[in-house]
Amino acid sequence: MSDEQLIERYFCYDLPAEERAVFEQRLAVDGAFRQEVEAFEKTIRYVRLDGRKALQAQLAERGRQLDAEKKRPTFTRRWGWALAALAVAAFFIWFFDQNKTAPQQTAPGNAAQQDSLKINEPTLPDTAGQQSSPPAAGNAPPTAAEPKPDHGRQAKADRLFAAYFQPYKDDSIEPSIRGEGDATPEEVFLQNYWDSQYKKALAAFEKLELASKNKGDLQFLQANCQLATGRAKAAKRVLENLGRTRFSAEAKWLLALAFLTNGEQERAKAQLREIMVDVASPRRGDAARLLDELE
Amino acid sequence: MILAFRSGQTQAVEDLYAAHRNDFFLWAGRRFQATRQDFEDAWQEAVTALFEQVVSGKLTSFRTSPKVWLFAVGYRQLLKRNRKTKRILLRDSIDEALLKDVQEFDFQWDEPALDEWALVGEAMQAISPQCREMLAMRFYQGKKIPDMRAALGHNSENTTSAALSRCLKKLKEKVQEIMNDE
Numbered sequence: 331m332s333d334e335q336l337i338e339r340y341f342c343y344d345l346p347a348e349e350r351a352v353f354e355q356r357l358a359v360d361g362a363f364r365q366e367v368e369a370f371e372k373t374i375r376y377v378r379l380d381g382r383k384a385l386q387a388q389l390a391e392r393g394r395q396l397d398a399e400k401k402r403p404t405f406t407r408r409w410g411w412a413l414a415a416l417a418v419a420a421f422f423i424w425f426f427d428q429n430k431t432a433p434q435q436t437a438p439g440n441a442a443q444q445d446s447l448k449i450n451e452p453t454l455p456d457t458a459g460q461q462s463s464p465p466a467a468g469n470a471p472p473t474a475a476e477p478k479p480d481h482g483r484q485a486k487a488d489r490l491f492a493a494y495f496q497p498y499k500d501d502s503i504e505p506s507i508r509g510e511g512d513a514t515p516e517e518v519f520l521q522n523y524w525d526s527q528y529k530k531a532l533a534a535f536e537k538l539e540l541a542s543k544n545k546g547d548l549q550f551l552q553a554n555c556q557l558a559t560g561r562a563k564a565a566k567r568v569l570e571n572l573g574r575t576r577f578s579a580e581a582k583w584l585l586a587l588a589f590l591t592n593g594e595q596e597r598a599k600a601q602l603r604e605i606m607v608d609v610a611s612p613r614r615g616d617a618a619r620l621l622d623e624l625e
Numbered sequence: 626m627i628l629a630f631r632s633g634q635t636q637a638v639e640d641l642y643a644a645h646r647n648d649f650f651l652w653a654g655r656r657f658q659a660t661r662q663d664f665e666d667a668w669q670e671a672v673t674a675l676f677e678q679v680v681s682g683k684l685t686s687f688r689t690s691p692k693v694w695l696f697a698v699g700y701r702q703l704l705k706r707n708r709k710t711k712r713i714l715l716r717d718s719i720d721e722a723l724l725k726d727v728q729e730f731d732f733q734w735d736e737p738a739l740d741e742w743a744l745v746g747e748a749m750q751a752i753s754p755q756c757r758e759m760l761a762m763r764f765y766q767g768k769k770i771p772d773m774r775a776a777l778g779h780n781s782e783n784t785t786s787a788a789l790s791r792c793l794k795k796l797k798e799k800v801q802e803i804m805n806d807e
Contacts, residue, residue, distance in 0.1 A: 334790075343680070343682050373793070373796055373797045378764060381761035381765025385635060385638065393642075501661070516660070574739075608754065
Protein backbone atom coordinates (compact mmCIF):
# COMPACT_ATOMS: atom_id res chain seq x y z
CA MET A 331 0.00 0.00 0.00
CA SER A 332 1.39 3.42 -0.98
CA ASP A 333 1.78 6.18 1.59
CA GLU A 334 -0.97 8.13 -0.10
CA GLN A 335 -3.43 5.24 0.21
CA LEU A 336 -2.37 4.70 3.79
CA ILE A 337 -2.95 8.37 4.65
CA GLU A 338 -6.27 8.36 2.85
CA ARG A 339 -7.44 5.33 4.82
CA TYR A 340 -6.26 6.98 8.03
CA PHE A 341 -8.38 10.06 7.38
CA CYS A 342 -11.36 7.96 6.36
CA TYR A 343 -11.23 6.12 9.70
CA ASP A 344 -10.64 2.91 7.73
CA LEU A 345 -7.48 1.76 9.52
CA PRO A 346 -7.90 -0.94 12.14
CA ALA A 347 -6.61 -0.12 15.64
CA GLU A 348 -3.25 -1.88 15.28
CA GLU A 349 -2.49 -0.31 11.87
CA ARG A 350 -3.52 3.05 13.27
CA ALA A 351 -1.06 2.63 16.14
CA VAL A 352 1.76 1.82 13.68
CA PHE A 353 0.75 4.84 11.59
CA GLU A 354 0.90 7.13 14.61
CA GLN A 355 4.26 5.74 15.69
CA ARG A 356 5.69 6.45 12.26
CA LEU A 357 4.19 9.94 12.38
CA ALA A 358 6.18 10.62 15.55
CA VAL A 359 9.57 9.62 14.07
CA ASP A 360 9.39 10.17 10.30
CA GLY A 361 9.60 13.91 9.50
CA ALA A 362 8.92 13.63 5.75
CA PHE A 363 5.91 11.41 6.39
CA ARG A 364 4.62 13.84 8.99
CA GLN A 365 4.89 16.72 6.52
CA GLU A 366 2.93 14.76 3.95
CA VAL A 367 0.24 13.94 6.50
CA GLU A 368 -0.01 17.57 7.59
CA ALA A 369 -0.54 18.79 4.01
CA PHE A 370 -3.20 16.12 3.60
CA GLU A 371 -4.82 17.07 6.90
CA LYS A 372 -5.36 20.68 5.86
CA THR A 373 -7.00 19.60 2.62
CA ILE A 374 -9.25 17.14 4.41
CA ARG A 375 -10.19 19.81 6.93
CA TYR A 376 -11.40 22.05 4.09
CA VAL A 377 -13.35 19.15 2.57
CA ARG A 378 -15.00 18.40 5.90
CA LEU A 379 -15.94 22.02 6.56
CA ASP A 380 -17.39 22.21 3.06
CA GLY A 381 -19.24 18.94 3.66
CA ARG A 382 -20.64 20.26 6.92
CA LYS A 383 -21.83 23.42 5.21
CA ALA A 384 -23.61 21.35 2.55
CA LEU A 385 -25.22 19.11 5.16
CA GLN A 386 -26.44 22.12 7.15
CA ALA A 387 -27.86 23.68 3.99
CA GLN A 388 -29.70 20.40 3.37
CA LEU A 389 -31.07 20.45 6.92
CA ALA A 390 -32.09 24.10 6.62
CA GLU A 391 -34.01 23.29 3.46
CA ARG A 392 -35.78 20.43 5.25
CA GLY A 393 -36.58 22.85 8.10
CA ARG A 394 -38.17 25.26 5.67
CA GLN A 395 -40.25 22.46 4.20
CA LEU A 396 -41.40 21.43 7.68
CA ASP A 397 -42.37 25.01 8.50
CA ALA A 398 -44.27 25.33 5.25
CA GLU A 399 -46.12 22.07 5.91
CA LYS A 400 -47.02 23.24 9.39
CA LYS A 401 -48.39 26.46 8.02
CA ARG A 402 -50.78 24.79 5.59
CA PRO A 403 -53.11 23.18 8.16
CA THR A 404 -53.14 26.44 10.15
CA PHE A 405 -54.35 28.20 7.04
CA THR A 406 -57.09 25.60 6.50
CA ARG A 407 -58.08 25.79 10.15
CA ARG A 408 -58.38 29.55 9.93
CA TRP A 409 -60.72 29.25 6.97
CA GLY A 410 -62.63 26.57 8.86
CA TRP A 411 -63.19 28.94 11.76
CA ALA A 412 -64.19 31.74 9.37
CA LEU A 413 -66.74 29.48 7.68
CA ALA A 414 -68.10 28.33 11.05
CA ALA A 415 -68.43 31.97 12.13
CA LEU A 416 -70.18 32.74 8.86
CA ALA A 417 -72.64 29.88 9.38
CA VAL A 418 -73.44 31.03 12.94
CA ALA A 419 -73.91 34.63 11.78
CA ALA A 420 -76.14 33.49 8.91
CA PHE A 421 -78.23 31.47 11.33
CA PHE A 422 -78.74 34.48 13.64
CA ILE A 423 -79.62 36.75 10.74
CA TRP A 424 -82.13 34.22 9.48
CA PHE A 425 -83.52 33.72 13.00
CA PHE A 426 -84.00 37.45 13.71
CA ASP A 427 -85.24 38.02 10.23
CA GLN A 428 -87.92 35.38 10.74
CA ASN A 429 -88.96 37.02 14.02
CA LYS A 430 -89.13 40.48 12.47
CA THR A 431 -90.75 39.59 9.14
CA ALA A 432 -93.52 37.45 10.61
CA PRO A 433 -95.66 40.34 12.00
CA GLN A 434 -94.68 42.68 9.16
CA GLN A 435 -96.00 40.44 6.45
CA THR A 436 -99.30 42.27 6.83
CA ALA A 437 -97.54 45.60 6.07
CA PRO A 438 -96.23 45.40 2.50
CA GLY A 439 -93.61 47.68 0.92
CA ASN A 440 -91.23 47.89 3.89
CA ALA A 441 -87.98 48.75 2.15
CA ALA A 442 -85.99 49.24 5.37
CA GLN A 443 -86.49 45.58 6.19
CA GLN A 444 -84.74 44.52 2.99
CA ASP A 445 -81.85 46.90 3.64
CA SER A 446 -81.16 45.53 7.09
CA LEU A 447 -80.30 42.19 5.57
CA LYS A 448 -77.62 43.75 3.42
CA ILE A 449 -76.13 45.71 6.29
CA ASN A 450 -75.80 42.67 8.50
CA GLU A 451 -74.38 40.36 5.88
CA PRO A 452 -71.09 39.06 7.23
CA THR A 453 -67.99 38.95 5.07
CA LEU A 454 -65.09 36.53 5.17
CA PRO A 455 -61.82 37.96 6.45
CA ASP A 456 -59.28 38.28 3.66
CA THR A 457 -56.68 36.13 5.35
CA ALA A 458 -55.67 34.53 2.07
CA GLY A 459 -54.68 37.91 0.74
CA GLN A 460 -52.74 38.71 3.89
CA GLN A 461 -50.89 35.46 3.72
CA SER A 462 -50.07 35.26 0.10
CA SER A 463 -49.52 38.90 -0.81
CA PRO A 464 -45.95 39.92 -0.21
CA PRO A 465 -45.46 43.19 1.63
CA ALA A 466 -45.65 46.28 -0.50
CA ALA A 467 -42.22 47.52 0.44
CA GLY A 468 -40.69 44.17 -0.41
CA ASN A 469 -42.11 44.17 -3.90
CA ALA A 470 -41.20 47.70 -4.73
CA PRO A 471 -38.74 47.64 -7.61
CA PRO A 472 -35.43 49.13 -6.59
CA THR A 473 -34.52 52.57 -7.69
CA ALA A 474 -31.60 52.89 -10.07
CA ALA A 475 -28.76 53.26 -7.60
CA GLU A 476 -25.88 52.66 -10.00
CA PRO A 477 -25.21 53.89 -13.52
CA LYS A 478 -26.52 51.50 -16.15
CA PRO A 479 -24.60 51.31 -19.47
CA ASP A 480 -27.24 49.93 -21.86
CA HIS A 481 -30.61 51.38 -21.00
CA GLY A 482 -32.76 48.99 -23.06
CA ARG A 483 -30.94 45.90 -21.86
CA GLN A 484 -30.81 47.16 -18.29
CA ALA A 485 -34.50 48.09 -18.34
CA LYS A 486 -35.23 44.46 -19.19
CA ALA A 487 -32.88 43.31 -16.42
CA ASP A 488 -34.64 45.61 -13.96
CA ARG A 489 -38.01 44.29 -15.02
CA LEU A 490 -36.82 40.73 -14.50
CA PHE A 491 -35.31 41.67 -11.17
CA ALA A 492 -38.62 43.18 -10.03
CA ALA A 493 -40.44 40.06 -11.19
CA TYR A 494 -38.12 37.61 -9.46
CA PHE A 495 -36.92 39.40 -6.35
CA GLN A 496 -38.83 39.05 -3.14
CA PRO A 497 -37.19 39.52 0.27
CA TYR A 498 -36.65 36.11 1.79
CA LYS A 499 -38.97 35.04 4.58
CA ASP A 500 -39.80 31.81 6.31
CA ASP A 501 -41.03 30.77 9.73
CA SER A 502 -37.53 30.22 11.03
CA ILE A 503 -36.83 33.95 11.02
CA GLU A 504 -40.12 34.95 12.58
CA PRO A 505 -39.21 36.79 15.81
CA SER A 506 -40.39 35.01 18.92
CA ILE A 507 -39.48 37.12 21.90
CA ARG A 508 -40.65 35.89 25.23
CA GLY A 509 -40.51 37.30 28.71
CA GLU A 510 -39.91 40.85 29.80
CA GLY A 511 -37.14 43.34 29.21
CA ASP A 512 -35.96 45.34 26.21
CA ALA A 513 -35.50 43.68 22.85
CA THR A 514 -31.86 43.06 21.94
CA PRO A 515 -30.46 44.86 18.86
CA GLU A 516 -30.65 41.57 16.91
CA GLU A 517 -34.31 41.22 17.82
CA VAL A 518 -35.00 44.81 16.72
CA PHE A 519 -33.35 44.07 13.37
CA LEU A 520 -35.26 40.83 12.90
CA GLN A 521 -38.57 42.42 13.92
CA ASN A 522 -38.14 45.25 11.41
CA TYR A 523 -37.16 42.76 8.74
CA TRP A 524 -40.17 40.59 9.49
CA ASP A 525 -42.43 43.66 9.33
CA SER A 526 -40.95 44.54 5.90
CA GLN A 527 -39.50 47.76 7.29
CA TYR A 528 -36.31 47.34 5.32
CA LYS A 529 -34.88 50.83 5.81
CA LYS A 530 -35.45 50.61 9.54
CA ALA A 531 -33.96 47.11 9.52
CA LEU A 532 -30.82 48.43 7.83
CA ALA A 533 -30.54 51.19 10.43
CA ALA A 534 -30.94 48.55 13.15
CA PHE A 535 -28.28 46.39 11.52
CA GLU A 536 -25.81 49.26 11.74
CA LYS A 537 -26.36 49.33 15.51
CA LEU A 538 -25.51 45.65 15.96
CA GLU A 539 -22.37 44.54 17.72
CA LEU A 540 -19.54 43.35 15.51
CA ALA A 541 -20.10 39.69 16.47
CA SER A 542 -23.72 39.97 15.32
CA LYS A 543 -22.74 41.78 12.13
CA ASN A 544 -20.45 38.88 11.30
CA LYS A 545 -23.22 36.30 11.53
CA GLY A 546 -23.86 34.96 8.05
CA ASP A 547 -27.59 34.56 8.61
CA LEU A 548 -28.00 38.20 9.56
CA GLN A 549 -25.76 39.35 6.70
CA PHE A 550 -28.02 37.43 4.32
CA LEU A 551 -31.06 39.31 5.65
CA GLN A 552 -29.12 42.58 5.46
CA ALA A 553 -28.47 41.89 1.75
CA ASN A 554 -32.21 41.32 1.28
CA CYS A 555 -32.91 44.71 2.86
CA GLN A 556 -30.32 46.34 0.62
CA LEU A 557 -31.83 44.86 -2.52
CA ALA A 558 -35.32 45.84 -1.38
CA THR A 559 -34.17 49.44 -0.97
CA GLY A 560 -32.22 49.70 -4.23
CA ARG A 561 -28.71 49.24 -2.85
CA ALA A 562 -27.59 46.53 -5.22
CA LYS A 563 -23.88 47.29 -5.09
CA ALA A 564 -23.80 47.08 -1.29
CA ALA A 565 -25.87 43.88 -1.39
CA LYS A 566 -23.45 42.37 -3.88
CA ARG A 567 -20.49 43.17 -1.61
CA VAL A 568 -22.19 41.55 1.38
CA LEU A 569 -23.22 38.44 -0.57
CA GLU A 570 -19.79 37.93 -2.10
CA ASN A 571 -18.20 37.89 1.35
CA LEU A 572 -20.97 36.16 3.21
CA GLY A 573 -20.05 34.29 6.38
CA ARG A 574 -21.32 30.84 7.20
CA THR A 575 -25.07 30.74 6.79
CA ARG A 576 -27.86 28.25 6.60
CA PHE A 577 -29.28 30.37 3.78
CA SER A 578 -26.31 29.70 1.49
CA ALA A 579 -28.45 28.27 -1.32
CA GLU A 580 -30.80 31.28 -1.19
CA ALA A 581 -27.79 33.61 -0.97
CA LYS A 582 -26.46 32.31 -4.30
CA TRP A 583 -29.78 33.11 -5.92
CA LEU A 584 -29.81 36.54 -4.31
CA LEU A 585 -26.29 37.22 -5.59
CA ALA A 586 -27.42 36.39 -9.12
CA LEU A 587 -30.22 38.95 -8.74
CA ALA A 588 -27.78 41.50 -7.31
CA PHE A 589 -25.54 41.04 -10.37
CA LEU A 590 -28.56 41.39 -12.60
CA THR A 591 -29.77 44.68 -11.18
CA ASN A 592 -26.23 45.95 -10.89
CA GLY A 593 -25.76 45.74 -14.68
CA GLU A 594 -23.47 42.68 -14.59
CA GLN A 595 -25.49 40.34 -16.76
CA GLU A 596 -22.68 37.96 -17.67
CA ARG A 597 -21.86 37.37 -14.01
CA ALA A 598 -25.56 36.96 -13.29
CA LYS A 599 -25.79 34.31 -16.01
CA ALA A 600 -22.70 32.48 -14.72
CA GLN A 601 -24.16 32.49 -11.22
CA LEU A 602 -27.50 31.19 -12.49
CA ARG A 603 -25.73 28.37 -14.35
CA GLU A 604 -23.96 27.43 -11.13
CA ILE A 605 -27.30 27.28 -9.30
CA MET A 606 -28.77 25.13 -12.05
CA VAL A 607 -26.15 22.40 -11.60
CA ASP A 608 -26.48 22.43 -7.82
CA VAL A 609 -28.84 19.54 -7.18
CA ALA A 610 -29.48 20.67 -3.62
CA SER A 611 -30.53 24.20 -4.58
CA PRO A 612 -34.21 25.02 -4.12
CA ARG A 613 -33.75 27.72 -6.77
CA ARG A 614 -32.79 25.48 -9.69
CA GLY A 615 -36.12 26.01 -11.44
CA ASP A 616 -36.09 29.79 -10.91
CA ALA A 617 -32.51 29.96 -12.15
CA ALA A 618 -33.38 28.04 -15.32
CA ARG A 619 -36.39 30.25 -16.02
CA LEU A 620 -34.53 33.50 -15.41
CA LEU A 621 -31.58 32.38 -17.50
CA ASP A 622 -33.94 31.48 -20.29
CA GLU A 623 -35.50 34.93 -20.20
CA LEU A 624 -32.10 36.61 -20.13
CA GLU A 625 -30.84 34.64 -23.10
CA MET B 626 -29.32 4.86 13.17
CA ILE B 627 -25.62 4.54 13.98
CA LEU B 628 -25.17 2.07 11.12
CA ALA B 629 -26.97 4.39 8.71
CA PHE B 630 -24.79 7.32 9.79
CA ARG B 631 -21.61 5.26 9.52
CA SER B 632 -22.43 4.40 5.95
CA GLY B 633 -22.87 8.10 5.18
CA GLN B 634 -26.65 8.13 4.68
CA THR B 635 -27.50 11.81 4.91
CA GLN B 636 -31.19 10.98 4.48
CA ALA B 637 -31.05 9.36 7.92
CA VAL B 638 -29.55 12.59 9.29
CA GLU B 639 -32.38 14.58 7.74
CA ASP B 640 -34.95 12.22 9.23
CA LEU B 641 -33.45 12.54 12.69
CA TYR B 642 -33.35 16.34 12.32
CA ALA B 643 -37.04 16.39 11.37
CA ALA B 644 -38.18 13.86 13.98
CA HIS B 645 -37.31 15.92 17.07
CA ARG B 646 -37.00 19.46 15.72
CA ASN B 647 -40.38 20.64 16.90
CA ASP B 648 -39.90 19.11 20.36
CA PHE B 649 -36.53 20.80 20.65
CA PHE B 650 -37.97 24.20 19.74
CA LEU B 651 -40.74 23.78 22.33
CA TRP B 652 -38.32 22.55 24.97
CA ALA B 653 -35.71 25.24 24.27
CA GLY B 654 -38.46 27.89 24.13
CA ARG B 655 -39.41 27.07 27.69
CA ARG B 656 -35.83 27.37 28.88
CA PHE B 657 -34.33 30.23 26.89
CA GLN B 658 -35.35 33.65 25.78
CA ALA B 659 -33.96 33.56 22.28
CA THR B 660 -35.14 33.80 18.70
CA ARG B 661 -36.39 30.90 16.63
CA GLN B 662 -33.33 31.39 14.47
CA ASP B 663 -31.07 30.72 17.46
CA PHE B 664 -32.96 27.50 18.16
CA GLU B 665 -32.70 26.49 14.51
CA ASP B 666 -28.93 27.08 14.47
CA ALA B 667 -28.42 25.16 17.70
CA TRP B 668 -30.53 22.25 16.47
CA GLN B 669 -28.70 22.06 13.16
CA GLU B 670 -25.35 22.10 14.94
CA ALA B 671 -26.44 19.39 17.37
CA VAL B 672 -27.59 17.10 14.55
CA THR B 673 -24.44 17.79 12.53
CA ALA B 674 -22.25 17.16 15.57
CA LEU B 675 -23.97 13.82 16.19
CA PHE B 676 -23.37 12.79 12.59
CA GLU B 677 -19.70 13.81 12.75
CA GLN B 678 -19.13 12.06 16.06
CA VAL B 679 -20.65 8.83 14.76
CA VAL B 680 -18.85 8.91 11.39
CA SER B 681 -15.49 9.50 13.09
CA GLY B 682 -16.11 6.52 15.35
CA LYS B 683 -15.96 8.64 18.51
CA LEU B 684 -19.55 7.85 19.37
CA THR B 685 -20.53 4.22 19.06
CA SER B 686 -23.46 3.96 21.48
CA PHE B 687 -25.71 6.15 23.64
CA ARG B 688 -25.98 5.97 27.39
CA THR B 689 -29.42 7.54 27.18
CA SER B 690 -30.95 8.09 23.74
CA PRO B 691 -30.09 10.02 20.57
CA LYS B 692 -32.81 12.53 21.48
CA VAL B 693 -31.32 13.29 24.90
CA TRP B 694 -27.87 13.55 23.33
CA LEU B 695 -29.15 16.03 20.74
CA PHE B 696 -31.04 18.13 23.30
CA ALA B 697 -28.02 18.26 25.61
CA VAL B 698 -25.69 19.32 22.81
CA GLY B 699 -28.24 21.80 21.42
CA TYR B 700 -28.52 23.27 24.89
CA ARG B 701 -24.75 23.67 25.10
CA GLN B 702 -24.65 25.28 21.67
CA LEU B 703 -27.36 27.76 22.66
CA LEU B 704 -25.38 28.81 25.69
CA LYS B 705 -22.14 29.04 23.74
CA ARG B 706 -23.39 30.75 20.61
CA ASN B 707 -25.13 33.56 22.36
CA ARG B 708 -23.91 34.52 25.78
CA LYS B 709 -26.82 36.93 26.07
CA THR B 710 -29.34 34.15 25.69
CA LYS B 711 -31.27 34.26 28.88
CA ARG B 712 -31.61 30.95 30.61
CA ILE B 713 -34.76 30.19 32.56
CA LEU B 714 -33.90 28.01 35.51
CA LEU B 715 -35.54 24.66 35.26
CA ARG B 716 -34.24 21.19 35.81
CA ASP B 717 -35.16 18.12 33.85
CA SER B 718 -33.76 14.93 32.35
CA ILE B 719 -31.41 16.85 30.06
CA ASP B 720 -29.72 18.52 33.04
CA GLU B 721 -29.46 15.13 34.69
CA ALA B 722 -27.80 13.69 31.58
CA LEU B 723 -25.44 16.65 31.30
CA LEU B 724 -24.36 16.20 34.91
CA LYS B 725 -24.20 12.42 34.96
CA ASP B 726 -22.81 11.61 31.52
CA VAL B 727 -20.61 14.66 31.10
CA GLN B 728 -17.91 12.83 29.10
CA GLU B 729 -20.44 11.74 26.48
CA PHE B 730 -21.04 15.36 25.50
CA ASP B 731 -17.50 16.50 26.11
CA PHE B 732 -16.21 17.01 22.58
CA GLN B 733 -14.75 20.00 20.82
CA TRP B 734 -17.08 21.55 18.27
CA ASP B 735 -14.76 22.88 15.61
CA GLU B 736 -16.02 26.36 14.76
CA PRO B 737 -13.68 27.97 12.24
CA ALA B 738 -13.15 31.72 12.07
CA LEU B 739 -14.73 33.72 9.27
CA ASP B 740 -11.47 34.12 7.38
CA GLU B 741 -10.98 30.36 7.34
CA TRP B 742 -14.46 29.93 5.87
CA ALA B 743 -13.42 32.34 3.12
CA LEU B 744 -10.33 30.18 2.40
CA VAL B 745 -12.48 27.04 2.33
CA GLY B 746 -14.75 28.74 -0.20
CA GLU B 747 -11.79 29.83 -2.32
CA ALA B 748 -10.23 26.36 -2.31
CA MET B 749 -13.45 24.53 -3.09
CA GLN B 750 -14.21 26.88 -6.01
CA ALA B 751 -11.07 25.49 -7.69
CA ILE B 752 -12.63 22.07 -8.19
CA SER B 753 -15.77 21.00 -10.02
CA PRO B 754 -19.11 20.44 -8.20
CA GLN B 755 -18.76 16.70 -8.98
CA CYS B 756 -15.33 16.63 -7.30
CA ARG B 757 -16.75 18.47 -4.29
CA GLU B 758 -19.49 15.92 -3.97
CA MET B 759 -17.09 12.98 -4.25
CA LEU B 760 -14.66 14.37 -1.70
CA ALA B 761 -17.47 15.12 0.74
CA MET B 762 -18.84 11.61 0.31
CA ARG B 763 -15.48 10.03 1.07
CA PHE B 764 -13.99 12.31 3.72
CA TYR B 765 -17.01 13.91 5.40
CA GLN B 766 -19.72 11.29 5.12
CA GLY B 767 -17.20 8.46 5.43
CA LYS B 768 -18.68 6.50 2.53
CA LYS B 769 -16.75 3.46 1.30
CA ILE B 770 -15.61 3.19 -2.32
CA PRO B 771 -18.17 0.47 -3.28
CA ASP B 772 -21.02 2.61 -1.91
CA MET B 773 -19.69 5.64 -3.75
CA ARG B 774 -19.43 3.67 -6.98
CA ALA B 775 -23.09 2.66 -6.63
CA ALA B 776 -24.23 6.18 -5.74
CA LEU B 777 -22.30 7.79 -8.59
CA GLY B 778 -23.17 5.14 -11.16
CA HIS B 779 -19.52 4.42 -12.08
CA ASN B 780 -18.62 1.29 -14.01
CA SER B 781 -16.03 0.05 -11.54
CA GLU B 782 -14.49 0.85 -8.19
CA ASN B 783 -11.24 1.65 -9.98
CA THR B 784 -12.99 4.44 -11.87
CA THR B 785 -14.27 5.84 -8.58
CA SER B 786 -10.86 5.60 -6.89
CA ALA B 787 -9.08 7.21 -9.83
CA ALA B 788 -11.58 10.07 -10.04
CA LEU B 789 -11.32 10.60 -6.30
CA SER B 790 -7.51 10.73 -6.48
CA ARG B 791 -7.60 13.29 -9.27
CA CYS B 792 -10.01 15.50 -7.31
CA LEU B 793 -7.95 15.21 -4.16
CA LYS B 794 -4.73 16.04 -6.00
CA LYS B 795 -6.24 19.14 -7.56
CA LEU B 796 -7.61 20.34 -4.24
CA LYS B 797 -4.31 19.65 -2.45
CA GLU B 798 -2.50 21.80 -5.00
CA LYS B 799 -4.95 24.63 -4.47
CA VAL B 800 -4.70 24.37 -0.68
CA GLN B 801 -0.92 24.39 -0.95
CA GLU B 802 -1.13 27.51 -3.12
CA ILE B 803 -3.34 29.22 -0.52
CA MET B 804 -0.99 28.20 2.29
CA ASN B 805 2.00 29.60 0.38
CA ASP B 806 0.16 32.91 -0.15
CA GLU B 807 -0.67 33.25 3.53
